Amino acid sequence: MSVDVSRVKRLRRHLPDAFRLPTEADPRPDNRQIAAVCAWAAALGLGGMAVALRAFVGLIGQYRVWYGPVVITIGLLGLACTIAAFASVHRRRLPYALLGAASVSLLLGWIVTGL
Template structure:
């Protein structure tokens, strides 16, 4: 025993990121008094490559671009939501408006969050923010037309 195996030394930091396929012998890492098992990600979770301890930080320009786009989505979304709230509280909105506004807003928020969760991917964050823009624009158009 050379003391480098994390399962034997009690080292809580794995030697590879969580999303890397591990051999059966690598699956258990000793964390104090309990064993922690890292399972490979499958399905939807495999799309979001969360950064590990050994990953470099995202490029500054990339982060500024994502944050600027998300800020623009948030500001326009807030304006649409406030106008919609005023119409809903005053009772001047059509019957279909409130559920449409809520579903579109939640879809946009979920896609924006997914864009930030997938920051380590090359194109996925931009595609998700583009996808978040679609329901926002639909809500904006419906708000202008309906109210």
């Protein structure tokens, strides 16, 4: 498997700009965008609480070696994507892509905890 060096260099150059805290020189995000990101994150938080309750019941129920690490990894991935969405709120589309990834993580958590 070969790695495209130019793609890696471009990613290393653009990634820190995408996930930085805004400065005074950055334009202020639109209030609707901030409200949308907050509402989506709140919905993810409520859904995450439901998944966490199901995961707790699954952890104290039947013992499965794989269950704990998988549920924790899925939860941390979703949490990291949600935090990154807030860190990139000054971008136009990136917060929504990250919240979409967090939603997929929440759906995976719901599926795994239902097993």
